[in-house]
Amino acid sequence: MTTQLGLPDDIQACLFDLDGVVTRTAVVHAAAWKETFDAFLHERDGADFRPFTDSDYAEYVDGRPRADGVRSFLASRGVELPDGDPDDPPDAQTVNGVGNRKNELLLQKIRTDGVEPYEGTLRYIEAVRAAGLATAIVSSSANTQDVLHSIDAERLFDVRVDGVVARTRKLPGKPRPDTFLAAARDLGVDPSRAAVFEDALAGMDAGRSGHFGYVVGVDRVGQTDALYAHGADRVVKDLAELGGQA
Numbered sequence: 001m002t003t004q005l006g007l008p009d010d011i012q013a014c015l016f017d018l019d020g021v022v023t024r025t026a027v028v029h030a031a032a033w034k035e036t037f038d039a040f041l042h043e044r045d046g047a048d049f050r051p052f053t054d055s056d057y058a059e060y061v062d063g064r065p066r067a068d069g070v071r072s073f074l075a076s077r078g079v080e081l082p083d084g085d086p087d088d089p090p091d092a093q094t095v096n097g098v099g100n101r102k103n104e105l106l107l108q109k110i111r112t113d114g115v116e117p118y119e120g121t122l123r124y125i126e127a128v129r130a131a132g133l134a135t136a137i138v139s140s141s142a143n144t145q146d147v148l149h150s151i152d153a154e155r156l157f158d159v160r161v162d163g164v165v166a167r168t169r170k171l172p173g174k175p176r177p178d179t180f181l182a183a184a185r186d187l188g189v190d191p192s193r194a195a196v197f198e199d200a201l202a203g204m205d206a207g208r209s210g211h212f213g214y215v216v217g218v219d220r221v222g223q224t225d226a227l228y229a230h231g232a233d234r235v236v237k238d239l240a241e242l243g244g245q246a
Helices: 025-048 053-062 065-075 095-113 119-130 146-152 163-169 178-187 201-210 224-229
Strands: 013-015 132-136 158-162 194-198 214-216 235-236
Touching: 013 146, 013 178, 025 053, 025 095, 053 065, 065 095, 095 224, 119 132, 132 178, 146 158, 146 163, 146 214, 158 163, 158 178, 163 178, 178 194, 178 201, 194 201, 201 214, 214 224
Parallel strands: 013 132, 013 194, 132 158, 194 214, 214 235
Antiparallel strands: none
């Protein structure tokens, strides 16, 4: 049985990723990562460097905490850097330095271009809340609160588990399910009664391994088959497809 929200009727909470699900910032993230990694690789390998690609973004970076994304991608190119410290300067040749370089570029792009929400998602979340379901935002981004504030969406979530919270609680990021599990726990809902909404393959893996009641993949970039392969119960191009009119 499914409800008018397109969910199993025993679902009590909805856990939403931010970038690519609630906001259009996934494209901005990808651009900031590419600029960062291409500069790093060019400096290391010279003019014949192999550029960072959309496939690299999907496989190694998307949905993961910043440092994990740096570590994962560089390992794929046979590069190993010391971790350094979370507050390393952006020019430091460390995992955290590269990650902080990317974050500086991201914030510049956000300040220049602003943040745009997916209106279909906002309407769906309004409908979810009107139906009495609990909501959480679950993101690896350390900028989640600022982004939500910029689109007046803080009020739509009962719980926030983001990069800042994960670091404080020492929660491993996606593809591990720990951040989603923490959000369900904070809401007082068993994972089997919670639905996960994600656009990243790492998020699908987290939903599957966390044994959540329903996992919705949001396909913004033409990876429907991959989202299903990584554990989606259903894939949509926009959450408005699930129904739900607040």
